[in-house]
Amino acid sequence: MNxxxxxxxxxxxxxxxxxxxxxxxxxxxxxxxxxxxNLPTSQEQYRQTTANFQWLIRYxxxxxxxxxxxxxxxxxxxxxxxxxxxxxxxxxxxSFALKPAMVxxxxxxxxxxxxxxxxxxxxxxxxxxxQQLEPRNxxxxxxxxxxxxxxxxxxxxxTHGGAFRFGxxxxxxxxxxxxxxxxxxxxxxxxxxxxxxxxxxxxxxxTEVCRDDELFNAALVSFGSFGFIHGVLLEVEPLxxxxxxxxxxxxxxxxxxxxxTHLDLTGLHPWLPLPLTDSTRQPYHLTxxxxxxxxxxxxxxxxxxxxxxxxxKAPYRPNYPRRPSPAPGFTYGDxxxxxxxxxxxxxxxxxxxxxxxxxxxxxxxxxxxxxGTAGTMSETFDNTNIRGKAASAAIGIANHEVPRxxxxxxxxxKHTPFPGVLGLRFVKGTRATLGFTRFPVTAVLEFDGVEGxxxxxxxxxxxxxxxxxxxxxxxxxxxxxxxxxxxxxxxxYGNAAVNQWLGCRQRLLDAPTRRVFTNxxxxxxxxxxxxxxxxxxxx
Amino acid sequence: MTQxxxxxxxxxxxxxxxxxxxxxxxxxxxxxxxxxPNSTQLVTAYFWGLKQPTxxxxxxxxxxxxxxxxxxxxxxxxxxxxxxxxGVVTKQRVxxxxxxxxxxxxxxxxxxxxxxxxPLHVSVRP
Numbered sequence: 250m251n252x253x254x255x256x257x258x259x260x261x262x263x264x265x266x267x268x269x270x271x272x273x274x275x276x277x278x279x280x281x282x283x284x285x286x287n288l289p290t291s292q293e294q295y296r297q298t299t300a301n302f303q304w305l306i307r308y309x310x311x312x313x314x315x316x317x318x319x320x321x322x323x324x325x326x327x328x329x330x331x332x333x334x335x336x337x338x339x340x341x342x343x344s345f346a347l348k349p350a351m352v353x354x355x356x357x358x359x360x361x362x363x364x365x366x367x368x369x370x371x372x373x374x375x376x377x378x379x380q381q382l383e384p385r386n387x388x389x390x391x392x393x394x395x396x397x398x399x400x401x402x403x404x405x406x407x408t409h410g411g412a413f414r415f416g417x418x419x420x421x422x423x424x425x426x427x428x429x430x431x432x433x434x435x436x437x438x439x440x441x442x443x444x445x446x447x448x449x450x451x452x453x454x455x456t457e458v459c460r461d462d463e464l465f466n467a468a469l470v471s472f473g474s475f476g477f478i479h480g481v482l483l484e485v486e487p488l489x490x491x492x493x494x495x496x497x498x499x500x501x502x503x504x505x506x507x508x509x510t511h512l513d514l515t516g517l518h519p520w521l522p523l524p525l526t527d528s529t530r531q532p533y534h535l536t537x538x539x540x541x542x543x544x545x546x547x548x549x550x551x552x553x554x555x556x557x558x559x560x561x562k563a564p565y566r567p568n569y570p571r572r573p574s575p576a577p578g579f580t581y582g583d584x585x586x587x588x589x590x591x592x593x594x595x596x597x598x599x600x601x602x603x604x605x606x607x608x609x610x611x612x613x614x615x616x617x618x619x620x621g622t623a624g625t626m627s628e629t630f631d632n633t634n635i636r637g638k639a640a641s642a643a644i645g646i647a648n649h650e651v652p653r654x655x656x657x658x659x660x661x662x663k664h665t666p667f668p669g670v671l672g673l674r675f676v677k678g679t680r681a682t683l684g685f686t687r688f689p690v691t692a693v694l695e696f697d698g699v700e701g702x703x704x705x706x707x708x709x710x711x712x713x714x715x716x717x718x719x720x721x722x723x724x725x726x727x728x729x730x731x732x733x734x735x736x737x738x739x740x741x742y743g744n745a746a747v748n749q750w751l752g753c754r755q756r757l758l759d760a761p762t763r764r765v766f767t768n769x770x771x772x773x774x775x776x777x778x779x780x781x782x783x784x785x786x787x788x
Numbered sequence: 789m790t791q792x793x794x795x796x797x798x799x800x801x802x803x804x805x806x807x808x809x810x811x812x813x814x815x816x817x818x819x820x821x822x823x824x825p826n827s828t829q830l831v832t833a834y835f836w837g838l839k840q841p842t843x844x845x846x847x848x849x850x851x852x853x854x855x856x857x858x859x860x861x862x863x864x865x866x867x868x869x870x871x872x873x874x875g876v877v878t879k880q881r882v883x884x885x886x887x888x889x890x891x892x893x894x895x896x897x898x899x900x901x902x903x904x905x906x907p908l909h910v911s912v913r914p
Contacts, residue, residue: 264821282820322821372888376815452896
């Protein structure tokens with residue numbers, strides 16, 4: 250088969266995700282790798298890649314095979330893969346700064362500047378973006394608190410970080426170039442927030458420009474099912490530092506509870522001397538980590554408190570106390586977590602006795618003392634280097650529900666010990682229609698631990714308990730979420746939002762193209778359906 | 789029965805997974821996804837290294853052609869094979885990761901634009 254300039258055959262009979270908790274069988278002959286084509290100008294290269302995406306859609310339709318762009322493979326769920334062919338887009342890393350001629354006048358008259366916009370191809374990693382931006386004295390506005398993902402992958406699954414006054418990765422995106430058919434590719438941005446000028450969309454050569462809030466918000470978190478995301482327009486900002494204020498053991502008393510439920514930082518002074526009156530420093534990121542096996546819900550035992558980390562944004566300066574380099578020596582092996590899983594799965598009831606001791610032993614190893622240090626985004630949220638098999642699930646809840654949910658988890662953990670730790674991050678709500686950070690301030694409660702029966706049993710019980718108590722929650726699309734069903738998705742997001750998302754997908758993709766971009770995960774969640782018809786207005 | 793299952797599980801894990809992993813990393817960012825089967829190969833040496841596998845040539849983008857990482861795994865099964873054959877057969881699994889070819893940031897809007905479909909040279913690299 251003769252392939253266009255920039256497409257290579259990339260046969261894969263199966264593929265395992267980065268955290269090794271699932272293996273997806275594939276149609277080997279339908280797997281491809283895209284590279285930046287060999288052409289003289291960046292525009293010709295970019296447009297040829299658009300044509301290559303269209304060629305792939307035509308291939309998918311003609312061969313009746315499903316396709317999905319493959320990111321860095323960080324998702325723990327099958328949301329980002331398909332049972333047909335995977336298209337590796339990780340080598341697509343063209344990027345562009347914009348001059349004012351490329352930017353909508355309305356954007357600039359609102360006091361915004363073109364030099365805070367950055368356009369990049371889908372394969373660009375977060376760390377790659379940082380390497381492009383930081384030497385230009387610019388910074389991304391949010392990451393997933395780790396920088397190994399691709400920008401399109403992090404966006405499409407709603408990767409969140411902990412920017413409690415800003416939001417998740419989708420909030421950094423102001424325009425999307427989507428390839429939505431064999432003869433169609435569109436520029437998508439909000440009508441309420443126009444960014445691109447006609448010169449920019451002409452440069453892309455799009456067949457359609459869509460300025461539509463509903464479409465844009467639906468496309469932001471769409472797991473690669475709204476066509477191929479070719480380009481992403483990001484809003485960035487002047488380079489800044491994140492200053493670290495963290496304490497290993499803070500009693501779970503009123504101060505921490507007010508921090509969680511009202512984002513009130515004032516009670517933390519005995520443990521964290523925060524610069525609350527310094528107008529040059531603004532709170533940005535909040536993380537709380539809890540060892541459920543050493544967690545005193547009464548707050549009486551300071552030894553069984555929680556880890557609290559607050560990062561404050563400050564203007565960049567060249568001299569700052571940098572984070573320590575990782576200590577040399579040994580680390581746990583690639584098979585360690587898998588080995589623990591096997592042991593726990595085979596121990597039966599004995600694992601309940603073993604888990605707390607195991608977690609208590611390993612918990613301190615997860616921490617580096619970074620209190621008092623500072624760093625750019627790339628230095629603060631660098632690569633998460635988990636080795637081998639791991640499990641992670643995350644629920645989104647309204648932040649005022651956190652103490653109630655933690656009490657439930659603590660009670661459950663006494664009966665079914667969780668082989669892992671809990672992380673809490675706080676994120677400003679998203680405008681993405683199916684963004685899982687959907688509450689005004691979403692507390693993202695993460696369960697990070699060993700993959701295996703024990704973990705899955707624990708998660709199932711927590712999810713069931715939250716439903717039983719009527720506590721509204723969402724599940725991270727890219728983490729363990731094996732209980733998702735069409736009914737649960739609709740309970741989480743509401744019928745209106747789900748129908749709106751389905752309707753937008755139908756508006757952008759015709760039926761043959763929708764089939765190419767539908768995967769088994771979407772079928773399981775009922776997201777492959779046509780939207781329910783809207784009731785006719787009463788005349 | 790439980791003990792038997794545990795022992796069996798341990799043996800299986802030990803046999804099937806990597807028991808010795810050496811990783812050389814200059815950057816964690818790669819131009820491929822993790823666990824790409826196109827970036828891994830099982831190599832074999834015979835007769836105490838007298839017959840060695842030929843050099844691997846990873847198909848990285850020739851415009852950059854650098855590696856960011858190499859991982860060599862020796863599983864318990866590989867170790868056992870070497871032990872049983874007294875070093876006549878030695879196997880290792882080698883994986884690599886290409887450094888991404890990243891062109892310099894281009895700047896759009898420095899010059900006039902023309903209509904789509906016409907060969908364009910609108911953008912100028914800084």
